[in-house]
Every structure is written in C-alpha cells, then in structure tokens.
Amino acid sequence: MRRLVEVTSRVLVGTSDFCTTTTTVIAADDGTCLVVDPAAQPAEIGELAADLGELGLQVSAGFATHPHWDHVLWSAELGDVPRYATATTVDVIDAQRDEALRLAEESAPGHDHTLFGRLTPLPTNTSTIPWPGPTVRVIEHHAHAPGHAALHIPGEGVLLTGDMCSDIEIPLLDLRQPDPVGDYRHALDVFSAVHGVHRVVPGHGSVGDGIELHRRIEADRRYLDELETGRGDDDPRLTEDWLRQSHRSHLAHMAA
Ligand SMILES: [Zn+2]
Structure with a gap:
C-alpha cells in the first residue's frame, strides 16, 4: 500500500x-x-x-x-x-x-x-451512511454485483465508484444476473447524472477528475455497445490475461 x-x-x-x-x-x-x-x-x-x-x-x-x-x-x-x-x-x-x-x-x-x-x-430507508462526518450518499445499483453501492460525498465533490469507471479494467459484468448489461448501463446513467463531481475514485485504478469520470463513462458505454455486437477485443484496457478471459466470458454469454 x-x-x-x-x-x-x-x-x-x-x-x-x-x-x-x-x-x-x-x-x-x-x-x-x-x-x-x-x-x-x-x-x-x-x-x-x-x-x-x-x-x-x-x-x-x-x-x-x-x-x-x-x-x-x-x-x-x-x-x-x-x-x-x-x-x-x-x-x-x-x-x-x-x-x-x-x-x-x-x-x-x-x-x-x-x-x-x-x-x-x-x-x-436511509440513503446516507450513519456517521459523524461529511454527508456520504449511498447510490445503490446492480451493475457488476448485486447490492453494489457508489458513494457520493457532495461536500467534497467526490464519487467513489466501487468496481466501475476504472481506467485499467473493462466493465466486469455479473453474468449470473438476468440483465447484466442493462444493469450496467443503468448505473452509468445514474453516475452521469450526479452533479459537481471533481474527483472519481474507482475501486481499482487511478483517481480522475470530473472530465475523466465522463470519459470513463463513455469508454464503458462504448465497450458495452461493442460487446452487444460481438466485438470489443480492441478495448485498450484488455491488458491482462484475466481481463481478456472476462471479455471472452462476456462474449460467450451474449452469444448464448
Ligand atoms: Zn468486484
């Protein structure tokens, strides 16, 4: 660390x-x-x-x-x-x-x-974390994993995206869910509607600014578009074997 x-x-x-x-x-x-x-x-x-x-x-x-x-x-x-x-x-x-x-x-x-x-x-019925510090909004969705939560700290302009919006990983889908791509697109739509984000912190990868958040959202949408047409092999984030394996699993799932 x-x-x-x-x-x-x-x-x-x-x-x-x-x-x-x-x-x-x-x-x-x-x-x-x-x-x-x-x-x-x-x-x-x-x-x-x-x-x-x-x-x-x-x-x-x-x-x-x-x-x-x-x-x-x-x-x-x-x-x-x-x-x-x-x-x-x-x-x-x-x-x-x-x-x-x-x-x-x-x-x-x-x-x-x-x-x-x-x-x-x-x-x-709570949408914030009960603790004495700055307000931390919990944005629950079902992309990547059931019950996944992004955290928005409005007073700091920070969005923690969990295992999404990474500069080094493609979207990783939970293929056990009925609509993994739809769940993923929905979460990206929710993130893109959050105002005033100046820093995005992914669970894996590097911290980016607000422009970078939107660049990553677009990159993720592009990957999903490509995936749905049986492509996506040229995503620049496919740099490691385990990521290429995940991509092949996504493609097989889409073709099934
Ligand atoms: Zn994960």
Whole structure:
C-alpha cells in the first residue's frame, strides 16, 4: 500500500500493489474517519491502521461497496466498529462467505477469518451512511454485483465508484444476473447524472477528475455497445490475461 494521498482535504486514498486496489478514508472534523474497502494484503491493512494513527484519525465506521472478497476485508487494528454495506451486499456475502474467503486466501492469504465479510446492513430507508462526518450518499445499483453501492460525498465533490469507471479494467459484468448489461448501463446513467463531481475514485485504478469520470463513462458505454455486437477485443484496457478471459466470458454469454 502506498501511503494515503490527499484527494481533497477530507478524502484520502491509498493504493495497493494488488490489482491497483484503492482504499478510501473520509475524515470528519471530530478526528474520526470512515474507511471504505480496506485492501488488499493483510500487511497493507496494518500499514493503513498505522497511517491513520499517525494522522490522528480514529476509525468510527467502515463501508464495503460490494460483496466481492477484496472489498469486505478488515483487521482488528482498524477497530471494532460497524462496517456498513447495502442490505443486499450483506445477504450475498452471508450466503457466499466460504467461497469469497477461499478466493481471498488464494490471492491475499492471512486475513482474519472472523472479521472477513462481517457487515452491518444500512438502516432501512436511509440513503446516507450513519456517521459523524461529511454527508456520504449511498447510490445503490446492480451493475457488476448485486447490492453494489457508489458513494457520493457532495461536500467534497467526490464519487467513489466501487468496481466501475476504472481506467485499467473493462466493465466486469455479473453474468449470473438476468440483465447484466442493462444493469450496467443503468448505473452509468445514474453516475452521469450526479452533479459537481471533481474527483472519481474507482475501486481499482487511478483517481480522475470530473472530465475523466465522463470519459470513463463513455469508454464503458462504448465497450458495452461493442460487446452487444460481438466485438470489443480492441478495448485498450484488455491488458491482462484475466481481463481478456472476462471479455471472452462476456462474449460467450451474449452469444448464448
Ligand atoms: Zn468486484
């Protein structure tokens, strides 16, 4: 994990060497902070906890954007605090914990199993995270994973997109859902209608500005257009074997 970098005065982002996975920290005025998707290796989460200590920030809550293994990690060093997620994300990780844990052990062994995926559903009828810091709006959708949530921090002009709007990954579809492309397009439409975004933070990749957010939304729409006509092989983000494999799975699904 590279050290936390200031994206705005209240939003800090650290980036892991594992799949360029980001961890976002949102600071409140009272010296507490919200930690979103701490990742990815156990030692890196320890370093994150040490960095927060040096900054004088005490974790008051966590948030997991979606029920994939690299987004539901935690360490005792971050504290015993509520780790929120959408109710759907909690249901999915509760049902698929063993499989998610197996994937975590394969790629980033040594996480605390007792804390893995132990999430608290957001209170019903709430669209913000209950914590003392800046307002964090939860934008729930079903692209990439059921119960996936983007987080919008309007006072900071920041949008955390979870596993979407990446500069290094194509749209990754959840092919078990009835309409994975439609779900994806809908979420992109929702993101493009969010006003005043000056910084986009993807779950994997680099932080961009507001213009870059719209460039990525267009790149993702273009990929989906191509996919629906059996193409997309020339997307510049297809740089690694696992991404090319995902693309082939998408194509096979569309042809079926
Ligand atoms: Zn994911």
